[in-house]
Amino acid sequence: MRAVVVDAVRAQPQVREVQAPTAPPGGVVVEVAATGLCRSDWHAWAGHDEIAFPHVPGHELAGVVTQVGDGVRRWSVGDRVTVPFVCGCGRCEWCLAGDAQVCPHQEQPGFTHWGSFAEQVALHAADTNLVAVPDAVDLATAASLGCRFATAYRALVARARVRDGEWVTVVGAGGVGLSSVMIAKALGARVVAVDRNPQALEAAKALGADHTVEAGDTSSSGDTDVPALVAELTGGGSHVSVDAVGSEQTCAQAIRGLRRRGRHVQVGLLPPVSGHPRVPMDRVIAWELDVLGSHGMAAGDYPGMLQLIEQGRLQPQRLVERTVGLEEAAALLPGFDRAAVAGITVIDPSR
Structure with missing residues (x-):
């Protein structure tokens, strides 16, 4: 698959072919329809987070499930989904209490493992972390929900x-x-x-x-x-x-x-x-x-927000300022801390 790859701290990101992911136990693979370009991605690129190189950034995403790992009960191939940027383990006391956003064993796509600046991304503990995207909400809008x-x-x-x-x-x-x-x-x-x-x-x-x-x-x-x-x-x-x-x-x-x-x-x-x-x-x-x-929001808290979006009381689609492809995202990432962008930049990996 094609992905944006960073080889070292503050190295110029490159778009190239990499090995496509496989679904981990309890997890899924999602074909990325849209993913946000966020200041947090810049922090990782700049060395403010501990990440292993080479690395694929990206943590705000929405798309369609293409693979389902062993043990997943709630999700099937073809489901339209999004995910919080903090993915809880689903087993600890904080996850069981509905506070996966502070899980001590959390996974974060684009930080703890390869993320969504790619055509596909692997996600862990799907039954805890995935959120169904209603038909009335387009996937670009859903991607903008995951972090900001x-x-x-x-x-x-x-x-x-x-x-x-x-x-x-x-x-x-x-x-x-x-x-x-x-x-x-x-x-x-x-x-x-x-x-x-x-x-x-x-x-x-x-x-x-x-x-x-x-x-x-x-x-x-x-x-x-x-x-x-x-x-x-x-x-x-x-x-x-x-x-x-x-x-x-x-x-x-x-x-x-x-x-x-x-x-x-x-x-x-x-x-x-x-x-x-x-x-x-x-x-x-x-x-x-x-x-x-405040550190994100657990998947269990999404329904109330999505209901307000479906009712039109919240309109996150108004915040999407531009949509770019992987090549342009790779060029934009190093300067994103200085970008004069009024709104959200969304990446469409198919461009």
């Missing part, structure tokens, strides 16, 4: 528990951030979107953001005082903040933009910078802020 949209959904619904009428600040208007804007509005919240990219802020506004803040260009020093602007727009700070980028600066901006006793959800990955990134814990303590991590 599902992560944003769980971050706001299950972790921050956003309530009607609350203010939510979303720092970063890429795939996760725009997903957060859409979901927060569906929950009845008021939203402030923050980004350096005017195009991304326009996309956030189109999705219902009540206010947008263009970071980095409104003061004499060249840097926007984002927390001060958020406090002004929201009457004292947001109830909930989301860092959808994952940097020391964006994390601090999001936390400092909260009102007293607010809740912060860290979704963007925070790679070490001179050790561990600094977090404004003085503010966290003095204002009794809640700082919450």
Whole structure:
């Protein structure tokens, strides 16, 4: 099969023929119809994750089951499926409690094993991790759910528990951030979107953001005082903040933009910078802020989200900005941390 292959940390990805996968015991092989190009894939390429080379990236996917391994009970060849980017083992106490997203034995396509920037991908513990894609949801839309949209959904619904009428600040208007804007509005919240990219802020506004803040260009020093602007727009700070980028600066901006006793959800990955990134814990303590991590969403939590999509209350298809082939994906990956993309890039391996 054709796949995007990375041979070493920060090596230029190449598209070439590789051995097609076989279904592992308890798992399946899926013919990839669509897979998302995500900042997390860039983190793996850049060496921020422990992966074995040569490596095939890709963790947001949807497609059709083509092989079924021994022991799989719930799935058959021809089923249309997607999968969370965190695949639980299905046996530990966390998986049995429905929290596969924190499984200590988890598998992650594109990280712990070859991923979905390919024509086919192997997936483990299918009965625990696979999610049926309803006929009303196209596979490109389903692929966009696996990391960014599902992560944003769980971050706001299950972790921050956003309530009607609350203010939510979303720092970063890429795939996760725009997903957060859409979901927060569906929950009845008021939203402030923050980004350096005017195009991304326009996309956030189109999705219902009540206010947008263009970071980095409104003061004499060249840097926007984002927390001060958020406090002004929201009457004292947001109830909930989301860092959808994952940097020391964006994390601090999001936390400092909260009102007293607010809740912060860290979704963007925070790679070490001179050790561990600094977090404004003085503010966290003095204002009794809640700082919450959110790591994907287990397959068992998908039905509620999919129901909202089928009802039209959530429209993740609006977040898909462009579709590319494997060759273009290989060229885009090394610079994806700097890409001015307002939305989700989807890869179609058949192109």
